[in-house]
Structures are given as C-alpha cells and as structure tokens.
Amino acid sequence: MLKRLRENKSAQGTLLVTPTLLWMIGLLIIPLLLTLVISFGSRDADGGVIYGFSFHNYLRLFGYSTNCDAGQASCFEPLYVNILGRSLSLAFNTTLIVISMAYPLAYFIARAHPKQRTTFLMLVLVPLWTNFVIRVYAWMMLLREQGVINGIIGWLAARLNIPFEPLQMLYTPGAVLVGMVYEFLPFMILPIFTSLEKIDNALFEAAADLGANPFRTFLRVTLPLSMPGVVAGTILVFIPVMGTFIVSDILGGRQVILVGNLIQRQFLDARDPTFGSAASLILMILTLIVTYFYTRKFGFGEEIVVA
Amino acid sequence: MKELSEFAVEMRDVVKTFKTPEGTMLNAVDHVNMNIKNGEFFSMLGSSGCGKTTSLRMMAGFEWPSEGEIYIEGQAMGHTPPFQRNVNTVFQSYALFQHMTVYQNIAFGLEMEKAPPDEIKARVGRVLDMVQLMGMEKRFPKQLSGGQQQRIALARALVKLPNVLLLDEPLGALDLKLRKEMQLELKAIQQKVGITFIYVTHDQEEALTMSDRIAVMSKGKVMQMGTPVEIYERPTSRFVAGFIGESNFLEGTVQSINGERANVLVPALMTEVTGLNTGKVKMGEKAVVCIRPEKIRISDEPVSKQNSFRGAVKTTTYIGSDTHVYVEVGKLTIKVWEQNRVSSLDPKAYYTAGQNLTLNLMPENTLILADA
Numbered sequence: 001m002l003k004r005l006r007e008n009k010s011a012q013g014t015l016l017v018t019p020t021l022l023w024m025i026g027l028l029i030i031p032l033l034l035t036l037v038i039s040f041g042s043r044d045a046d047g048g049v050i051y052g053f054s055f056h057n058y059l060r061l062f063g064y065s066t067n068c069d070a071g072q073a074s075c076f077e078p079l080y081v082n083i084l085g086r087s088l089s090l091a092f093n094t095t096l097i098v099i100s101m102a103y104p105l106a107y108f109i110a111r112a113h114p115k116q117r118t119t120f121l122m123l124v125l126v127p128l129w130t131n132f133v134i135r136v137y138a139w140m141m142l143l144r145e146q147g148v149i150n151g152i153i154g155w156l157a158a159r160l161n162i163p164f165e166p167l168q169m170l171y172t173p174g175a176v177l178v179g180m181v182y183e184f185l186p187f188m189i190l191p192i193f194t195s196l197e198k199i200d201n202a203l204f205e206a207a208a209d210l211g212a213n214p215f216r217t218f219l220r221v222t223l224p225l226s227m228p229g230v231v232a233g234t235i236l237v238f239i240p241v242m243g244t245f246i247v248s249d250i251l252g253g254r255q256v257i258l259v260g261n262l263i264q265r266q267f268l269d270a271r272d273p274t275f276g277s278a279a280s281l282i283l284m285i286l287t288l289i290v291t292y293f294y295t296r297k298f299g300f301g302e303e304i305v306v307a
Numbered sequence: 308m309k310e311l312s313e314f315a316v317e318m319r320d321v322v323k324t325f326k327t328p329e330g331t332m333l334n335a336v337d338h339v340n341m342n343i344k345n346g347e348f349f350s351m352l353g354s355s356g357c358g359k360t361t362s363l364r365m366m367a368g369f370e371w372p373s374e375g376e377i378y379i380e381g382q383a384m385g386h387t388p389p390f391q392r393n394v395n396t397v398f399q400s401y402a403l404f405q406h407m408t409v410y411q412n413i414a415f416g417l418e419m420e421k422a423p424p425d426e427i428k429a430r431v432g433r434v435l436d437m438v439q440l441m442g443m444e445k446r447f448p449k450q451l452s453g454g455q456q457q458r459i460a461l462a463r464a465l466v467k468l469p470n471v472l473l474l475d476e477p478l479g480a481l482d483l484k485l486r487k488e489m490q491l492e493l494k495a496i497q498q499k500v501g502i503t504f505i506y507v508t509h510d511q512e513e514a515l516t517m518s519d520r521i522a523v524m525s526k527g528k529v530m531q532m533g534t535p536v537e538i539y540e541r542p543t544s545r546f547v548a549g550f551i552g553e554s555n556f557l558e559g560t561v562q563s564i565n566g567e568r569a570n571v572l573v574p575a576l577m578t579e580v581t582g583l584n585t586g587k588v589k590m591g592e593k594a595v596v597c598i599r600p601e602k603i604r605i606s607d608e609p610v611s612k613q614n615s616f617r618g619a620v621k622t623t624t625y626i627g628s629d630t631h632v633y634v635e636v637g638k639l640t641i642k643v644w645e646q647n648r649v650s651s652l653d654p655k656a657y658y659t660a661g662q663n664l665t666l667n668l669m670p671e672n673t674l675i676l677a678d679a
Contacts, residue, residue, distance in 0.1 A: 206402035207396060216419065221404060
C-alpha cells in the first residue's frame, strides 16, 4: 500500500490536497450554496426561512419595492443602493489613502540599513499584537467629545482664552475612514516593502547610468517593479474594508452604515436571513468585479519576476 | 565645443575608504593614478578586492572618491551624479529591466536624452544589428539566453554613444567557449565604434587578448601599467610576474651590476645568475631572478658558461601542444614548458623522469626583480 503510494504521483497529490479540499467544501462551498438558496426565499413571522424562488430580496436591495402601489410616481427606494455606494467609495478612498501612506514608508524601510530594517518592520507590526476591536475602541477614546483630542484642543483654547466647543468627530464618515486607514495600513506596507526589497540595486544604478534622474528612475523602474506589491496590498486592503462592520459600528454608530453593518443587522436585529444572504452575495459579486478589473489592468504581478 | 582632452579618463591620486564590518577603515582604492587614452581598450586586472571594480564605479559616479579627483574628458567629476556623466556601464549582472522588452531596454537611455522617436528607432535598430540580435525586439530579457542578455546589456550602453564605456566583468557569467567568442567580438566592436573601453576583469588571458593597455592592481594599488607585451615580458615586480602567466623565481642577493644587467647569487643553486635588471635592484640587495617556463632552453651539454645548470627531470606532464617538464636543480624545482614540435609516438622523443640534462637561461630572457 505504502509502496504503491510512493510510486503513484497522482495519488500523492490527491492525498496532499484532501484535507484542505474537505475543509473548503464543508466551510466555503456548502455555506455559499446555502446562502444562495436562502437568498431566493423569504422570511416568516419568527425570522425563519420560507424556501422559494423569488428575486424580491435582490430587487429590494436595488431599490424596487415589491409592494409598490401602481399609482405611485416613483417606486425607487435608494436606501440600500446608497449603502452599497458608500461602502464602495469608502473602500476606494481607504485603499488610495493607505497606498499613499504605505508606499513612502515601505520605500524608506526598503532602502534603510539592513540592521535598522528589522526594527522598522517590527514597529509596523507592533499594533497587530493588540486585538483589532480593542484598537478601534482606542480610537473611540481619542475621538469622542470628552476624548483625548478634544481634551488637548480644549486645554489649549482655555490657555489662549479662545472659546471652544468640543468637535463632533466620533460617529462621522471621517472617523470611519481614519479607523479603516489605521487598521489596514500594515497590510499595505508589508507587500510593498517585500517587492521593493527584491529589486536589485544594480537596476537603480543602471537607470541612473543611462541618464535617468532619481524621479524618472522611480517612475520608469522602481514603481513598475513594485506594482506586484501594490496589487497584493490593494487586494489585502480593499476586500476586507468592503466587508468589515466593526470599524463602522464603533466609530460610525448609526450615522455610517456600510454593507457589512447591513448584513450583520439583517441576521441579528432584523432577523431576515433571506435579505442578509442576498446582500452578502451582492457584496461578494461587487468585490469580485472590482478585483477582476483591477487585476486585469495591473496583473497579479506574477509575470514580473525580479531577477 | 569643449576642448578634447588627450585622456578619456584620468584618476589623480584617488583614494576610496570604506568602513569594514569590524569598524576599521580600509582603502579599497589607495592613491591610484591612471591615464586612459581616447579610443583605448584599457583593462583593470586583479583578483577580487584589488580595487578594480571600485575604481570603475567611481568613474561611473556610483561612488565618489574619498580623496583625489577623477577627470572625464578633462573635466573634474567631483560629485557629478551618474545621469550627468557621458559614460555608460555594462554591469556584471547585466541589470536589464525585466519589466521591459529588449527594445524598451535599449531605447530607455535614448528616451532619457529626449531623442526624437524616429532617431531612437533607427539607433536601436543599428545597435541590435551590431550585436546580432535583430528580431528579438519584442522579447523580455528572461526569455533570452545568458549570452543574448549580455549582448542586450552591451547594446543598451552602446546605443548612447558614450565617450567611455565601462565594463564590469561583463563575460564573467558566460561559459568558456562563449566567453572566448565574445572577447573577440567585443574587441571588434570596440575597434569599429572607436569608443574608449575600460574593462574590469580577474581573467588575465581575457585582459591580454583584448587590451591595448592593462593596469595590474593589488590591494587598492596599481602594480604596473602597460601594454600586454610589456606586462608579460617586462614585469617590474615579483607580484606582476607571478600574477600574469607562470614564472620561476630564484631568490638571492645582488652581487654585481653591469650596465643593464645584474648578477644575483642564488644560494639554492650555489651559483650566480645573470639577467636584465628590470627591477632596478642595487648592489647587495635581496633580489629575485624571474624566468618564464617557456623561455628556458633544454640541452644535453651547457650552451654557454653563463646561466647553465645541470639537473635531473623530476616529472613531466604532456598537455598536447606542450610538455611541462619539472627539473630538479640544486635545491629547487624549475618548470620548463617545451613545445612539442615533432609528432611522435616514441616515448624516447619525450623527457623521462630521472633523465639528466642542462637548463640554459638566456640572460636577455631572464629578469632580475626586487624581492618585495
């Protein structure tokens, strides 16, 4: 038996993928199919699922009310479309801000002395030692009306005899953006650092040798060769930001509702798993579409092998 | 038009100091003076750590001298960055841009000069023709063989038509046969374009084959500078004589000096040896007699009273074109390369171990050097 396995390459392969395959089937494929089935059903009075085949959850999500009076001028209800739009634009903005902050830092670390590099990378990773939710709560302490930031400004204002009303920072879209950028910054720094570090120093010298000043070297050599890191970082940031609900829950309150919050509330508060399932699938499809077009434009980076 | 200097590159008393990992300071380049003429194929030859690559990198502008000055076309370079120097480099690792095609790699330098698109196209085409890689424009570097990548690296630098082309062991990664082909091709290209080539290598044969002049370097210093013939036939130090080709060294003391010649008493042979005083040794000084193995004549009886020694064959090695004969004379073993001029299967046609014979060192082929 063992001897046969040793000689049979394809049996070896099967054996190697089986545990993961079973895991994926049990915990990804089947739940996904269940979500799909449930999304076509409707809820009963107790929050249970009446199975069926109807697109009403999807229509509701895109603003078409199913119990719309024939005489009504407009039947469009943009509530959920707005939530989707807000989530998308927040994910875009977060990703852009994170890239613009992470790239210079990753560049700096990659060009630092090898001894210092380890220290800098540790500093990037230190926040991750504390739990995600606790760090978001820390931002709440900073941003709230009696929080640290208002406290400092208030103290300064009192010293300078300027009238000061505490700023409303918590429960605003800005607070959610700040929280998202903070949470996901390390996930952009690390892949960009990795791809920058891999670039052979001789390539920068070659570019300079051929007449490129540092700025042109960056545009023509450094940036293209580090794109795999930017792409990987974008995927690591954009997708979770689209789906997360903790940051917006704690820092956005009732003011900033994202798709993640919508889905969570459908399952826990509104007790409508059918609508929640439909929203989950739409979120997934949206994310897939954006990722598809993004990677088709910039690639996954694997075709660029830095020698 | 600026006035053209006689020299393409000059190094005047250049020092480059590096900090070692142990914290001490090391002069990687130690008070080097070099004059490289326009249109010359100039090699810097030495083993690793001799300062040849650091010197080249300072000419390119990747490093700046700690002391001294480098002049290119008569202009002091100071801290001029690489992108403002009219020199181009062929890197040991080729340093090709993997995200660009062959065409884009070669066009890169011309785009930086803001050359018109038509001109870029024409010049890239011409240089590709020169390195015999027409039709490869659309390929990416990793789709090419090592030899082809090497040619692209050369083309990318040559297309800029620099005053000086700096080559840092460009053939080091190629196999022997390809390396020999490329040596001849490089030399041919250099003669065709007339650009000054400054070539760094640790391969003495490569340096001798291609160069108009060679600087032999060791421990950050230039040991000797001259044409391949001068370097091989008239080494001025024991180091150069030992580094370039093979030599027999017989240690002794200078007994007398007679014009261009000097006599050295060699205790191991218990006799005096006469040779050319190329090392400018003085009476009573320690000296070393240096003779190339192919310049020793073997005979049955002494040819003259001077510089002839009886000895016995220790071993022989047949290597095809030559036979290497190791002869015991006094306390020394002297190597002699004998050309196999006669085609023979008879063992008697060759020297055998134990055979007695005479070695004749012609004084005009024998060099007396300082024993440093």
